[in-house]
Amino acid sequence: MSITKIFVSGDAAARGVGADETAAAIMALAETRGIGIQLVRNGSRGMLWLEPLIEVETAMGRVAYGPVASGEVASLFESGFITGGAHRLAHGLTAEIPFLKNQERLTFARVGLTDPQSLQDYLQHGGNRGLAAALKMQPADIIKCVTDSGLRGRGGAAFPAGIKWKTVLGASGAQKYIVCNADEGDSGTFSDRMLMEGDPFVLIEGMTIAGLATGATRGYIYLRCEYPDAHRALNAAIATAYSNHYLGADIQGSGRQFELEVRLGAGAYICGEETSLLESLEGKRGEIRFKPPLPAIEGLFGMPTVINNVITLASVPIILDRGAEFYRTFGMGRSRGTLPLQLAGNIKYGGLIEKAFGLTLRQVLYDFGGGALSGRPIRAVQVGGPLGAYMPESQFDTPLDYETFAALKAMLGHGGMVVFDDSVDMAAQARYAMEFCTIESCGKCTPCRIGSVRGVEVIDRLCAGESPAKQEVLLRDLCETMIHGSLCAMGGLTPYPVISALNHFPEDFTA
Amino acid sequence: MSNQSPKRIIPIKLERKTSLSADDQKAVHDSCARLKALPGALLPILHDVQSALGFVPKDAVVIIAHELNLSRAEIHGVISFYHYFRTEKPGRHVVQLCRAEACQSVGAVALEAYAKRTLGIDFHGTTADGAVTLEAVYCLGNCALGPSAMVDGRLQGRVSPERFDALIAAARQPS
Ligand SMILES: Cc1cc2nc3c(=O)[nH]c(=O)nc-3n(C[C@H](O)[C@H](O)[C@H](O)COP(=O)(O)O)c2cc1C
Ligand code: SF4
Ligand code: FES
Numbered sequence: 076m077s078i079t080k081i082f083v084s085g086d087a088a089a090r091g092v093g094a095d096e097t098a099a100a101i102m103a104l105a106e107t108r109g110i111g112i113q114l115v116r117n118g119s120r121g122m123l124w125l126e127p128l129i130e131v132e133t134a135m136g137r138v139a140y141g142p143v144a145s146g147e148v149a150s151l152f153e154s155g156f157i158t159g160g161a162h163r164l165a166h167g168l169t170a171e172i173p174f175l176k177n178q179e180r181l182t183f184a185r186v187g188l189t190d191p192q193s194l195q196d197y198l199q200h201g202g203n204r205g206l207a208a209a210l211k212m213q214p215a216d217i218i219k220c221v222t223d224s225g226l227r228g229r230g231g232a233a234f235p236a237g238i239k240w241k242t243v244l245g246a247s248g249a250q251k252y253i254v255c256n257a258d259e260g261d262s263g264t265f266s267d268r269m270l271m272e273g274d275p276f277v278l279i280e281g282m283t284i285a286g287l288a289t290g291a292t293r294g295y296i297y298l299r300c301e302y303p304d305a306h307r308a309l310n311a312a313i314a315t316a317y318s319n320h321y322l323g324a325d326i327q328g329s330g331r332q333f334e335l336e337v338r339l340g341a342g343a344y345i346c347g348e349e350t351s352l353l354e355s356l357e358g359k360r361g362e363i364r365f366k367p368p369l370p371a372i373e374g375l376f377g378m379p380t381v382i383n384n385v386i387t388l389a390s391v392p393i394i395l396d397r398g399a400e401f402y403r404t405f406g407m408g409r410s411r412g413t414l415p416l417q418l419a420g421n422i423k424y425g426g427l428i429e430k431a432f433g434l435t436l437r438q439v440l441y442d443f444g445g446g447a448l449s450g451r452p453i454r455a456v457q458v459g460g461p462l463g464a465y466m467p468e469s470q471f472d473t474p475l476d477y478e479t480f481a482a483l484k485a486m487l488g489h490g491g492m493v494v495f496d497d498s499v500d501m502a503a504q505a506r507y508a509m510e511f512c513t514i515e516s517c518g519k520c521t522p523c524r525i526g527s528v529r530g531v532e533v534i535d536r537l538c539a540g541e542s543p544a545k546q547e548v549l550l551r552d553l554c555e556t557m558i559h560g561s562l563c564a565m566g567g568l569t570p571y572p573v574i575s576a577l578n579h580f581p582e583d584f585t586a
Numbered sequence: 587m588s589n590q591s592p593k594r595i596i597p598i599k600l601e602r603k604t605s606l607s608a609d610d611q612k613a614v615h616d617s618c619a620r621l622k623a624l625p626g627a628l629l630p631i632l633h634d635v636q637s638a639l640g641f642v643p644k645d646a647v648v649i650i651a652h653e654l655n656l657s658r659a660e661i662h663g664v665i666s667f668y669h670y671f672r673t674e675k676p677g678r679h680v681v682q683l684c685r686a687e688a689c690q691s692v693g694a695v696a697l698e699a700y701a702k703r704t705l706g707i708d709f710h711g712t713t714a715d716g717a718v719t720l721e722a723v724y725c726l727g728n729c730a731l732g733p734s735a736m737v738d739g740r741l742q743g744r745v746s747p748e749r750f751d752a753l754i755a756a757a758r759q760p761s
Contacts, residue, residue, distance in 0.1 A: 088731055262729060263725070267727075338630065419730045
């Protein structure tokens with residue numbers, strides 16, 4: 076009897092809309108019908124509106140059905156989905172679905188394709204080739220490759236990764252560290268989560284390469300505690316990597332060492348900021364540190380430390396494998412390579428889109444996203460998380476590029492895009508931005524701690540129509556003070572969503 | 587100096603009165619014993635205690651302080667900094683609702699109001715029957731399938747009021 080391979084995503088987002096129940100129904104019905112199947116819980120393909128997505132391996136390729144609630148599984152069997160049969164929920168070959176076909180997947184090349192916990196799958200799909208290359212190179216050459224690729228930090232600040240690594244290589248310390256920032260606190264973002272659940276080995280590989288490049292023998296993944304599925308996935312993959320000598324005292328017989336451990340955050344947004352994160356890793360309150368010293372010189376436990384985002388580190392293996400030139404060819408301007416975008420909120424086809432920099436917001440929202448989920452016009456998009464600007468329709472032709480966004484007083488950040496239709500109240504969104512800052516401020520400096528509380532009050536008075544002209548002046552003043560007087564970007568960027576909402580949607584700020 | 591001091595010596599009581607059961611005390615001691623050698627051990631220990639007991643009782647803080655050679659004030663400072671740690675016993679089920687922007691764009695504000703009204707509690711509150719504690723959370727990484735919630739550590743997407751009711755009913759089922 077032939078065995079058919081069936082894929083049902085084990086990603087948390089898929090499970091959140093019933094993927095476990097769907098998977099169980101498939102197993103049960105296959106058994107009663109005496110059909111031999113092998114069920115793989117893959118990562119998500121990133122077409123989240125199709126979850127739970129079922130894929131069946133056929134001679135032509137993988138055929139997609141979705142969204143399949145458990146109650147629909149029986150009808151799929153009736154339609155002969157085991158051989159790719161036609162069905163109301165069929166979408167043909169997965170790879171041909173335009174949302175997926177039109178992407179350029181480098182960092183996410185394997186996510187959704189493989190069994191995330193299978194090291195063998197990982198190796199068969201190009202895994203650990205970057206590490207193999209790095210093991211034959213001098214540290215400075217690894218760093219040169221990363222620098223030449225143009226890779227910039229994907230966590231928000233877009234700092235060139237190679238330069239940071241070079242500083243750590245040149246710094247001296249009894250112990251150096253690689254810290255992966257997996258706090259992913261920005262609302263509207265989930266690429267870190269999808270990658271850690273869907274291809275954890277690539278993060279391990281990227282961190283190991285960072286260790287080889289800088290002389291760091293110890294790594295920590297600082298993971299937000301809101302991600303229990305990613306926690307399990309990482310711990311399991313790390314255990315596998317240890318037992319197969321991809322981690323530990325002697326990596327693949329090279330004599331080189333790298334130890335890796337996951338640490339959990341505890342629900343503080345500010346701990347995504349790198350110095351706050353280091354405090355937290357040291358077991359303290361996550362208060363921001365003054366810079367300098369840079370973490371690259373005096374970081375974790377006072378030692379030289381590389382701290383990079385999940386996507387930054389997970390992009391390193393393909394750069395080492397395919398070369399700096401290959402990666403550089405993607406992108407525009409000084410934004411090289413690809414950005415895994417996360418299209419979220421009120422959007423018809425939401426999910427993960429990895430694409431070279433340079434496509435426009437409009438292409439993302441309409442060509443990929445299909446417009447608002449509600450069917451109403453899109454009125455505003457918040458790009459780059461809770462500290463990112465709200466962008467109106469008139470800015471939808473902006474290409475995704477760090478510098479172009481900065482020129483508009485907007486930011487790409489971690490690549491999250493949150494869509495709002497025309498029912499949104501932009502004054503309420505501005506107020507929320509200030510409120511969020513009151514909740515998440517670490518409290519170290521006044522413009523942020525007190526300014527955000529005042530901000531909420533002023534917006535309330537403005538919208539209540541209490542001498543609005545005066546309140547608006549006050550609000551703008553306050554925002555200036557926060558921008559220039561805050562110690563870190565929490566207080567320094569909170570004004571961006573506020574001011575952009577006020578500038579582009581003044582009609583919402585009236586009584 | 588005379589050794590016949592008139593001062594009365596007050597013996598230091600080493601055994602503190604604790605509200606913890608013997609099992610809970612053991613759990614806290616076990617967490618400390620297992621984790622205290624880690625660099626930056628406090629957060630791992632707090633996580634471990636909260637996952638064993640559901641919260642970090644103030645009498646657990648006494649033990650942790652002793653084990654890590656920190657002051658109780660330092661540990662309180664850390665606990666109070668992080669939204670996730672709680673010092674009160676939660677209900678049998680913890681429901682976290684996402685309040686962040688992507689979920690707002692698809693009805694999270696209305697869902698929050700609905701949840702508070704039907705449960706009769708605010709955030710951080712526990713229902714009168716002790717079944718459900720409601721918490722706020724700022725993004726669960728499920729922003730394309732909101733409104734999102736997490737029920738006892740399990741992510742839930744597209745949470746309409748009807749689905750919310752179903753989740754609560756399921757949680758309340760005696761297991
Ligand atoms: C308030 C605040 C929150 C942040 N949150 C995150 C986060 O959740 N994840 C992240 O990777 N970077 C976050 N950052 C950026 C980090 O400080 C830092 O720039 C990043 O970890 C560096 O890694 P990269 O160069 O690979 O991007 C945050 C910054 C600020 C100011
Ligand atoms: S700006 Fe806010 S979060 Fe940043 S250091 Fe100041 S108080 Fe802390
Ligand atoms: S904003 Fe609610 S899950 Fe991200």
